Structures are given as C-alpha cells and as structure tokens.
Amino acid sequence: MGQMEGPSLPDTELLKVLRTMSLGRAVDERCMNLQRQGRLGFYVPMEGQEGAQIGCGWALEKGDWICPAYREMGVALTRGIPLSTILDQLFGNSADLSKGRQMPNHYGWRDHRFVSASSPIGTQIIHAVGLAYASRYKGEKVISVPFFGDGATSSTDFHSGMNFAGVYKAPVVFFCQNNQWAISLPREKQTKSTTLAMKANAYGFPGVQVDGNDFHAVYSAVKDARTRAIRGEGPTLIEAVTYRMGPHSTSDDPRRYRSSQELATWKARDPIERLKEELVTRGALTEADFDKMQEEVRAEVAQAVQQAEKVGPPEPRTLFEDVWARPIPQLQEEIQEFEELLKEGVIRP
Amino acid sequence: MGQMEGPSLPDTELLKVLRTMSLGRAVDERCMNLQRQGRLGFYVPMEGQEGAQIGCGWALEKGDWICPAYREMGVALTRGIPLSTILDQLFGNSADLSKGRQMPNHYGWRDHRFVSASSPIGTQIIHAVGLAYASRYKGEKVISVPFFGDGATSSTDFHSGMNFAGVYKAPVVFFCQNNQWAISLPREKQTKSTTLAMKANAYGFPGVQVDGNDFHAVYSAVKDARTRAIRGEGPTLIEAVTYRMGPHSTSDDPRRYRSSQELATWKARDPIERLKEELVTRGALTEADFDKMQEEVRAEVAQAVQQAEKVGPPEPRTLFEDVWARPIPQLQEEIQEFEELLKEGVIRP
Amino acid sequence: MTDMTLIQGVNRALHQAMKADPDVLCLGEDIGVNGGVFRATEGLQKEFGEARVLDTPLNESGIVGMAVGMALYGLKPVAEIQFLDFIYPAFDQIVSELAKFRYRSGGQFPAHVVLRTPYGGGIRGGLYHSQSTEQLFASTPGLKVVIPSTPADAKGLLLTAIFDEDPVLFLEPKRIYRTATGEVPDGDHRVPFGKARVVREGSDVSVFAYGAMVPLAFQACQVLEKTGIHAELLDLRSLVPLDVEAVVRSVEKTGRAVIVHEAPKFCGFGAELAAILAEKALYSLKAPIVRVTGYDTPFPYSLENLYLPSVDRIGRAIQRTVAAG
Amino acid sequence: MTDMTLIQGVNRALHQAMKADPDVLCLGEDIGVNGGVFRATEGLQKEFGEARVLDTPLNESGIVGMAVGMALYGLKPVAEIQFLDFIYPAFDQIVSELAKFRYRSGGQFPAHVVLRTPYGGGIRGGLYHSQSTEQLFASTPGLKVVIPSTPADAKGLLLTAIFDEDPVLFLEPKRIYRTATGEVPDGDHRVPFGKARVVREGSDVSVFAYGAMVPLAFQACQVLEKTGIHAELLDLRSLVPLDVEAVVRSVEKTGRAVIVHEAPKFCGFGAELAAILAEKALYSLKAPIVRVTGYDTPFPYSLENLYLPSVDRIGRAIQRTVAAG
C-alpha cells in the first residue's frame, strides 16, 4: 500500500482538512441521534471513511464530476456545499434542491457537478465514463470520479464502466472505498481477487491500492491519477482500504455479523485521530485546539439542524413536477384529480 | 501460448477427431448453401473454429454440462449428437426436440446435457456456475463448460459468472473462443486487457491462453482445467485464440469491416489442414484417405439434409405448449380462439 | 394454527420446504448470517448450512442466473432479491432466460425458480425502496406472479410456489410484513394459485386489490357499509394465473368495478383487469371502471402519503362509482 | 419531398440532426464501420468521425449508462440497441436511472437520451429477434415511447425525439424497414408526439394500431369497406404521450373498438387503451372491446405466421365487433 513520506500539504491546509473531517464526523453523530429520536427518517453514516473521502475530494478540481453513491457526505463537504444544503436533503424539506424526492443521503447538486445519487449499486460508475467522454469531447480539462464500495465491484456497471473507460481511454478516476463490508458480506466473500485494485488489469489500465485511512496517501494517489487522466493517459482504479465504523445504515445491526474485536482493531486506525496525532506531534495543533475544533463543528451542525428542521415539507403539487419536462396528458389528468382530492380534504398534506 | 510437444492422443483417435472436424466443416458448407438457396432460414457457421470446439469437446466427459452460445455445432458433434438431430433443429421441423421454437443454431438437448442456447450474449455463463454448483451439491463429479466469444467477455454475465465461480470455487471451465471479431468489432476495441485469459485474475483464479487452432493445445488445456475443477481446485478460464473464417451469420457481410489479407493470414492456420498435415507427415494418413474422408462426410451431410428437409413443420397446436407447465386460463382461452380460427380457415398452417 | 406475522409466514414456509426437501436452496444478498435485511430468512443458514443458504456477491443477474442454473439441474432454488427495486440488473435473466427456458427447449429444460422480494411503499423508502412494478412481470409469458396479503397466504402461497413447476415471482408487501397478523395453519399448508380470495361479499360494487392494498380497501369497504354501500372485495392473490372467472363473475353481480393498486396507473395491472371486464362483462357494467392507483410519477419520499392510495381515496372512488350509474 | 423507405427515413433524421447540432452523438454495437446490422447508421461514422459515432463493446448497460452520462453533461446521445430483445441488460439503467434522473434531482439533472431499436416480428427471427415489449417502457413514468409506421413519420418523429427534452424509446418496426415506402419532406421535418394519425376515417368501428400492424390493419379495413363496414383506423404514433383525446373521440363516434398489437395480450399496451375507454367512453360502447394481439407465449420461430396478427384475423375481429352490438 502506498505510504507517504511527509505531509502532502502545508499545515494550514491540513488543519482545514482535519476540520472538514471533524465536521463530517459531527454530522454523522448528530444524524444518527436524530434518527434514533425519530426526527430523521433514515441515515447512512460514513464514520471511519473520512480519510478516504476527504482525501479524494481534496485532490479534485472544481470542474471535476462527482458520481457518488449514498455514503459520500464527506466528499460533499470538500466541494464547498453548505452544511444547510446537505441537511435540507436529509430532511427532504422544501428547501431541498431535489424537492424531498429521495431518501436521506441521496445527494445531488448540479451547480457543484455532484451528480444526483440513486440507491441501485454501481449504476453511477458508467455514468462517470459518459460524463468524462462528454467533457473531453467539449474540450474541458476535467475528470469524472465515480465513488463506490467493495460490494459494488461485483455489480454489472462496475464491469461496463471499467471496460468502456479502458476502451475510450476516458479521463476517469474510479474511486473504490473498500470498507471491508457490503452490509453483512465481508470483502473476502465478495470476490476472490487478491486485491480490488488489480481488477483494473482486466481492463487494460492501472489499479492502485492505498491506505484509505491515511489522508496523505489517498490525496496523492488521486492527484497522480488525475494528472494521468488529464494528460490523456487514461483511467485509474484506486482502492482505498478503509473501514465502515458504524452500521450500514440506521436499519442495520452490525452485531449480527461482525466482531467487536474487528471494530476495535480498526478504531485504532481512525483517520481523524491519525491526522490529529500527526499535527500534534509536529506542533501544528494542541489537544486543546483540537477539542475546540470539535466543539465548533458540533455547534455548527446543531445550528444547521435547527434551521433545516424548521423548514416545512415540499408543497403537495411538487409531487408531479419533473417527471417529464412538462406534464403529459395522462399526468395532467392526475394532477387535476389530485387538486380535487386536496380541495375535498380526501388527501391531507 | 501453450504448444504441445507431441500428439495428445493415439493416431486412431486423432483420425476420428479429424473426421469430426471435417464433418463440421461439411455441415457448415452445406448449410451456407442451403441458406443462399432459400431452403434454410438462417445460419451461423463455425468455420475456422473447429480446432477449438472439437478440441474442447473431446476433452470433456459424458456427464459434463455444456452451456453453448449459438456457434457450437462442433461441440455438439463431439457429444454424440446425431447429424439428423442437429439438422432437425436447423430446419425447425416437427422432429426438432425444441419443437421448431428457435432460430437455427440455437441447439438444446437435455439427454446430452447440452443446455438450450439463447441469443442474448453471455447469459449462459452464469447458468454454468449454477449447474456446476448443483452437480457438486448432488455429489456428481462433473464440470460445466460455458462457451462464449471474445465479445461476450464484455457482457454482464461474464462478470457475474466469473465472480460467482471464484467465490464458490465452482467446478467450471470457462471456454472463450477469441475469434477476433464480435460481428464488426475487432478484439482490440472490445477491451483493452492484453489478453482475455488474464481477466481471470480479477476473479481469483487462473486464465490460460492457448492456440485455438491447435487441437492438441486446446485438448490438453481443457483436460488440465477439468482435472483441477474435479479436484476441488476451482475454475479456470481458457482463451482459445482462433478466427471466424466465415461471416458472423448469413445476415452479415464481413467485407464491410475486415480485409481479405487478414483472412488469408488465418486461412494459412486452418485447424483442419494443420491436423491433417500432422497425420500425413507422420504417415497415419494419406492425401487420398483425406479426400475420401471429405467425400464421406459430405455424403453423410447430404443424406441427413435430405431426410430433415422432408419432415414437415410442427403442428400448429404446439405453439401453446411449454409456456407454463400447463396452460393457465388466459392461455386456454387463446387456444380455444386459435382452434376456431384454424377451423374457420382464418389462419392457415 | 399459530398466530404470526406475514414475514413469519414467509420464514415458516422456507423453513418447512427446506426441511422437507433437500433440493430446496436459498440464495441472495445478506440472507445467511444476517438472516435477510427484513429477517425473512432468519435462522435458515444456522439450521441448513452454508451450502444450502448462500450469501451471494452483489449482483442480481448473478443471483437469478445462478438460480436458473441450479434449476436446470433440477434443484428448487429460492432466490431473494433484497428489494424489488433492485431486481432490474437481473431483468434479462428473468425475461429472456427464466421465463423462456421451458418454451425455447420444447419442454426439455424447465427452469423452476422462486424469486422472493419485498415490494411496495408505505415505509418511507423513496424512489428505490418502494416501487410496485408487478406489471413488468405479469406481462411476460412464462412467469407466475403471486402476492400474499395475510400470514396464512404468505405461507400457503410460498409453499405452493416452491413446489410448483413454473418460475414464480413472489412479491411480499413489506409495508404489512409485521402489521398483518393472523392464524396460520401448521404443517404443509398450501394455497392454490389462480383462486382469488373473497375478503367480503357485497352487491353494489366489486373492489379488486392485492398486497398491502387489501387491508386499506377492506377498511374503506367497512366504512362505506355504514352508508349503505355493500362492496365486494376480492384479494387477487395471484396475478398470473389470474382468477378471471371470479373477477368477471363478481362484476356480473355488482355491475361496477373499482381497481386498487400502488403501481402507477398507466399500463399498470389494473389496465388488464379493466380490459378483461370491457371484453367479458361490458353489458353488465353500469358505471365506468375506476382505477385507484399510485400516480404516474416515480415514487416520492417526503410526499409518500399523498402518493399512495389511502382508505379515503379508495372510499371516495367506490362511492362515486356507485353513484355514477 | 423524396421517396424513401422507413429505414432511410431513420438514416436521414440521424444525418440531419448530427449535421445541425454537434452535441448529437451516436453510439451502439456495429453502428460505425458496419453502419448497423440493418444499415440505419450507414455513412454516419465516415462523415462525422469516430468521436461522434462510437462502436461500443458488447454491453447494453454500458451503452445506455454511457449515454446517460453524456446526457447529464448536456449532449444529445442517440444510442442504438441492436434488437429490442437485447435491451434487457440495460433495463436497470433505463428504468432506474434514465427515467428517474430528472425527478429524483428535482429537475437539476435531466437526462435526455434517445434509444433507437428495431423491434417486432415477421422476419423469422424467433424468440430473440422478434419481440414487442413496448408495455414495459410505457408503464415506466418518465419515458416517452414512440413508434413510426411510415418513412415520413420515421424521420419526423425521430427528429422530434432527438431535440425533445425527455428520454425517448424509439421503436422501429423492422419488418417494414424496407417495405414501407413513401414521400418524406426534405429539411427539418418534425412530427409532434401525442398526435395520433387518422389513417382512414370511418363510422362503424375504431381500430387502433401502431408500427408494423398499421399496414395490416389498413388492408383489413380496406377489405371490409367492400362489405359495407366503415372502419376508422388510428396510428397511435406515440404510446407515451398518448393521444387520449383522439382515442376517446373516435370511439364516441363509432361506439366500437378493436385494438391491434404484436405483443402478447395479457398486460399488453392494448389493456391500457381498453381501460381508458372503459373509464371514459363506457356509455358510448356498443360492443365489447376486442384485442387482436400476439398470443401469451414467447415468440416462436417455425410457426411465426400463426402467431402474429394477420389481415384476416384483424378483419374477423372487426367484423365480429360490428356484428356484436
């Protein structure tokens, strides 16, 4: 696994990285609680994967396309997406740019080239190839990055996406977070290849395995791959080896399938602790600074939650928008009936 | 590529091999003609791939499962399937065990464990894994062999089949005939992996590339892989490098996309010529013997064609059989209407 | 008889079938150690071992294709798709292979697979954990499509499915997995396909429903009874084979039809019911056939309650249909 | 005006769209050097280059998924699926992604892709080169489904599709690729979606058809004219959006409906037409609604002629419907 010699970025920037990672952790903690309290419908935490997500996001440029799965809140934070915007999605309120249409964690923001996520595993991988092809066709010097898990390497569109990218030499960096589990299936039962990274060879381009809990390793692997892609040297697969510290989602109980011992082993490799220790050791941060940082991000989250929770649900009529560009006759008729039902009080918002 | 030192089988058996290859070639020649004359609806020739197909088929045992694509007539010949049975399928007549339901070349014979082929590319690859798993579960010492082309390595079920086989260590020998073309798409544009064989590494098991026009090389690679599978050592992918000498099918015109020069290069590597030369050189066969063999197989084909052409089409009522095990009400009603239409002469057989 | 939930009915059927027949195997994502994300397969791997209860890699085409291969051999695989919404990567295996194997081989290669999958809305699952798309499968010759709405039917129909000869898509209404409770016969309880269940008899209007819509439609009928409307409610149980006779007979009696399903209206299964009636019971019809369905949009998240047919919406439709003619 | 075949109409539309707009790209199997297995894309790669006319690897999910990605960027990809029968590996990309992108993102990410594909029987293609499964797509909100039956409509509807804002499944009736000939307007000829074409007017019965069934239904109507039956024939042209108004209006006039399609009957598109009529035109109906369709079996090879609706079968159904009431 790639290990960095020294820091990849100046300490001032690494402090920002640490803050972003901490912010992500704080969102996770808060949202898991909100869900338990019945204030949030569902939640998918990324706890433990902050190094991989924020490492990758940090290495990308503004115009690059993100094709996320459902766990990519950390990446969103690196794209300058306001916390309130993220929370609006989680609450599916009327301020949510996706109009409350999707379950929590299925983010999508056009202005940030953060493509609307869906639940089916792997489908975004091939979209990234189309986006990369299109961007190159239009003369843009950007890349696409599909995010996906170890489980997704078994999916149909991992195969189609990797193969098409190889054939068209598309500027794509495939970013796989191997967090060891696909719900209850461990990595070793997902596929018998020695590493996930080596799967790239089957498509004629390089694969790299990195320590996904080491921000520096991830950051520099992505930077390198990005440079190659922009130079026209084709795609790269990056396998970031990490761990899902929390449950798969709030619907999951990981005690059914994994040991507390395994959890403890990985807890000792926490990516936030690791970066913090590094900065503390180097004298760029004190324990007190760090504690203060944690307090700050928690306060930030608390405030954003309060605000997002106050916003009401989307207007009933929005139910019928955006199916087609304009409602077609069959839908117009349903809208009319719906309005009647609303008026009669047969359905109540 | 694997090259054999000496002959893998005694000359008496090699003569049978040569005869089977010649028989296959004769069927192809005849059927291409029949199609041109409008006596056969469609045809898919295997010309040029006799070494690969018959080499593989020869190495298998009676209980092994064949999961063919549409080009596997040569394999069928090695399974002891009578020529007339093959021709009944091609003509879709009332003697066809598949009741004339499928286009020519979509063979299927339960008694020979030769699974009914479909047209969608790649789907049989995963069936082979299920069959292998089931056979092992029931304590049989047999393997499954899915046959597919270079194009099929891009398909969804190549990925699912290879991955599942790796995970379950299923006794499967994946037999890929890389005949350089998927209709008009050359191998180099299908995928950027250096060889197709190496794709196996992505699934944690070995891949072997062999000269598909060398009967011996194919035969021994399959034998080896079969032995490994039976021993419980898991699957193997074999890439048999060969060439499709004819058109993709009778609907195709290869002059649109490939050069006569390429064709000539491969003609010089004809698998039948090659085995014949070997036997002639060794004194096991004379040119005259060979010519006689060709005459014999052609006569055999002519007779079988004559016979199969005489058989009429399937009975109209058979149209409704085998959709479900027994006709369900909606179908019963259609059958009744159909009988009326027949009686009234509105539809005519 | 034992009192249980619908999902326990599913679990009982699987357990019993596996116990009775070593050729019954289960495969799917997270069905082993984890017992399924809804716990439908709870305890099976422990009892029957990893060779018979397979946790699979994440590929639905692989799951169904592997099951097809097992079935070609002669086993009786029961594959779980985690949500109906995730069945589409396997669509080719289902419509091109599973549904057509028997036919294309002239009966030589039947492929009997049961595909179990939770479906439907009402659990705040948004676009991809809520859909009802039964029409996609009901319109494919060669498949059977079965949907229980009670614990007893869950067990009885699933046992019938596992020992049937044809491929069966077994849709489990997840919304009522735990809220539908009731007595379930012990032992080898089988419920035949193609026989609708008369949930209540009535003379004024026929209401057709299945899955999680059955309890809602029942409530609507009960409410209307007080206003003097006697609605007959049929739970279709199996869409393929469909109990055409019961559907037609009911409308011949009542002269009116209201069809309820969660799936979008346009080209939904309700269309087929209406078409059958417009062909076979036209002269009995006193009022236009009305469909109460999900709207022609993807399934929403925040506004799910406005999207799904409700007791009130069903009630209004019945009332209006009776008033119409 | 130029005289041409239906497939030439397709080719003209592609050529014109690519010439007019550099954001139009084509991708698919064998569409480049080979010009498509039916030659629909003949000459395009030569004229517009490999970057705009992409020969793809053999994976339909890849083709559609890549096109979706291009469309997310803002391009106007036209993807060819070699036969409708081979679209199923892409089904997930079509129903879960393409159809739902606009909705799930609140309108932020529309994905406008045209999927062109030959479909239907009559060419002795057996199970996998003959199917009609338009209902699978018509029942998925978010998609449009369009089917031409003349060269002019092939060009005009395809141009509309390419410059539309929604994803369009464009089904080409391959059986009449070369037999349907006629005058086609030169230049930017557009035919709007949602407007049925009245092929012939009549007062006794309404016949609804699309694709390769239109010429057969037309012949049947012509024959019956001589026996005094005046049938009205509508070519639906687009199933989604459907010209509901024209369908209802016609039956209000004639009082009778015969629906013709190649796809199997059960849950086919004809069911939706019948359901619409049973809801909106019930009181106009003098006779049961009849569907003339493919049977509820997979598509056969040797017996294809017995399977497909024929002029005689359509004629008989019309005659009986008129006689019925």
Ligand SMILES: Cc1ncc(C[n+]2csc(CCOP(=O)(O)OP(=O)(O)O)c2C)c(N)n1
């Ligand atoms: C096609 C499909 N099948 C099944 C599921 C159910 N499911 C949701 S997440 C998941 C596991 C994904 O694992 P991985 O790709 O490793 O990502 P992670 O959750 O670990 O981030 C499964 C099986 C799904 N969403 N889509």
Ligand SMILES: Cc1ncc(C[n+]2csc(CCOP(=O)(O)OP(=O)(O)O)c2C)c(N)n1
């Ligand atoms: C899913 C699917 N897509 C497209 C086709 C059309 N098609 C038939 S054969 C073929 C090429 C197959 O190439 P290969 O796998 O190399 O086999 P070969 O014909 O060379 O033996 C294609 C694209 C198909 N049959 N199935």
Ligand SMILES: [Mg+2]
């Ligand atoms: Mg994972």
Ligand SMILES: [Mg+2]
């Ligand atoms: Mg090939």
